[in-house]
Amino acid sequence: MSDIILETEGLTKEFRGFVAVSDVSLRVRRGAIHGLIGPNGAGKTTCFNLLTKFLQPTRGTIRYEGRDITGMKPAEVARLGLVRSFQISAVFPRLSVLENVRIALQRQRGGSFDFWRSETLLRAYDRRASELLEAVGLAGYEDLTAGELPYGRKRALEIATTLALDPVMMLLDEPTAGMAHEDVDRIVALVKRVAEGRTVLLVEHNLRVVQGLCDTITVLTRGRVLAEGDYASVSRNPEVIAAYLGTETPAHA
Numbered sequence: 001m002s003d004i005i006l007e008t009e010g011l012t013k014e015f016r017g018f019v020a021v022s023d024v025s026l027r028v029r030r031g032a033i034h035g036l037i038g039p040n041g042a043g044k045t046t047c048f049n050l051l052t053k054f055l056q057p058t059r060g061t062i063r064y065e066g067r068d069i070t071g072m073k074p075a076e077v078a079r080l081g082l083v084r085s086f087q088i089s090a091v092f093p094r095l096s097v098l099e100n101v102r103i104a105l106q107r108q109r110g111g112s113f114d115f116w117r118s119e120t121l122l123r124a125y126d127r128r129a130s131e132l133l134e135a136v137g138l139a140g141y142e143d144l145t146a147g148e149l150p151y152g153r154k155r156a157l158e159i160a161t162t163l164a165l166d167p168v169m170m171l172l173d174e175p176t177a178g179m180a181h182e183d184v185d186r187i188v189a190l191v192k193r194v195a196e197g198r199t200v201l202l203v204e205h206n207l208r209v210v211q212g213l214c215d216t217i218t219v220l221t222r223g224r225v226l227a228e229g230d231y232a233s234v235s236r237n238p239e240v241i242a243a244y245l246g247t248e249t250p251a252h253a
């Protein structure tokens with residue numbers, strides 16, 4: 001097994017002549033929490049959509065587990081264990097928290113609704129659903145409807161439904177976007193926990209979120225890789241500081 005789980009070469013995406021992602025070569029180490037950061041408009045989400053096959057690149061290749069996945073469909077890469085949060089999982093606001101995770105588990109099995117006739121299987125799903133809810137800090141919230149959850153807890157539920165798909169590598173696009181401070185800290189701790197035994201690629205705007213969380217950070221600006229390294233080195237990099245200053249307040253570091 002190679003040390004590199006995901007690798008892109010010359011990844012490029014153009015939208016009617018506008019280059020949103022330009023010649024990005026990315027190497028993500030197995031087991032790492034890799035941050036892809038940059039100011040607004042840097043091309044992070046476009047990159048994320050390319051990696052999970054929601055967008056087809058204009059040029060370049062993507063290899064996952066040594067296999068060329070450039071031409072694959074989102075569902076195919078998800079079956080290989082490369083899963084984005086909110087991909088197959090959606091949160092159903094009127095269903096309970098427990099039911100949401102149970103449905104995600106049932107989809108993972110690819111089962112028809114016949115499965116529901118088996119009491120034993122149902123109980124097995126409930127057990128696993130409870131474990132996942134516990135893992136994301138939602139024990140005790142099982143019977144609330146998803147719609148009743150506060151915003152930060154909703155993101156935790158989305159992560160639980162993603163975990164139900166048993167990802168080998170998980171991709172998260174700004175999991176803390178729009179959150180209050182205490183929720184941010186909780187999600188950061190949660191990402192750390194779910195990263196145990198898997199690889200995580202975290203797309204993030206806020207440098208503070210990736211501090212202490214990411215082993216390696218790739219900084220994008222205007223679609224290109226500007227810098228790469230650990231938090232200490234990228235946060236000191238004058239070009240990185242200038243890129244953040246050019247748009248808004250810097251790294252809050």
Ligand SMILES: Nc1ncnc2c1ncn2[C@@H]1O[C@H](COP(=O)(O)OP(=O)(O)O)[C@@H](O)[C@H]1O
Pocket residue numbers: 015018019020038039040041042043044045046047
């Ligand atoms: N579907 C699209 N059509 C045209 N331009 C797009 C499209 N998606 C993104 N862009 C442009 O590409 C650039 C990068 O966007 P995005 O990847 O969303 O950046 P980020 O996630 O880093 O904020 C932006 O200038 C954006 O306007």
Ligand SMILES: [Mg+2]
Pocket residue numbers: 044045046
């Ligand atoms: Mg974005």
